[in-house]
Amino acid sequence: MADECARLGALAEADAQVAQAPEAAMDAVTTSMQGAMSKQALATMWEDVDLGLKLDDGLRDLLVSEGAWIVDQGVINAEAPTAQSLADHFSGDVLSEVAPDAVRLTK
Numbered sequence: 001m002a003d004e005c006a007r008l009g010a011l012a013e014a015d016a017q018v019a020q021a022p023e024a025a026m027d028a029v030t031t032s033m034q035g036a037m038s039k040q041a042l043a044t045m046w047e048d049v050d051l052g053l054k055l056d057d058g059l060r061d062l063l064v065s066e067g068a069w070i071v072d073q074g075v076i077n078a079e080a081p082t083a084q085s086l087a088d089h090f091s092g093d094v095l096s097e098v099a100p101d102a103v104r105l106t107k
Contacts, residue, residue, distance in 0.1 A: 004094045008053075012099040015053040022046065055092050056104040057083075 018025040026046060030039045060083055067081035079085075092103030 001094060001097075005097050008095050009098040011053055012102070015051070015099075018051055052102075053095075053099055054102045054104065055090070055095055057106055060086050060090055060105075 026039055026042050030037065030042055033042075063086060064081050064083055070076060071078055071080040087107055090105055092105050096103045
């Protein structure tokens with residue numbers, strides 16, 4: 001569990017740094033893209049991006065929706081997932097250790 005806490009702690013720290021210095025974060029992204037996107041274009045996109053470290057029901061709900069679509073398309077022969085069938089696969093225990101406010105799961 002120590003390794004998981006260390007990794008998630010690093011993510012929580014990076015998240016805080018991005019929130020405190022969005023201009024510096026955009027500079028880092030622009031540099032890493034090596035000219036593939038201008039900072040101005042990135043700044044426009046940045047406004048629509050939901051940045052932040054969080055674990056809430058939205059991820060589970062998305063997986064339920066996507067899973068139902070996959071089953072409906074006949075890609076796999078299975079029962080469509082439900083929120084309840086996925087609930088046991090979501091745990092905020094480790095993330096709660098390093099960023100308690102980031103976890104908002106309901107069962």
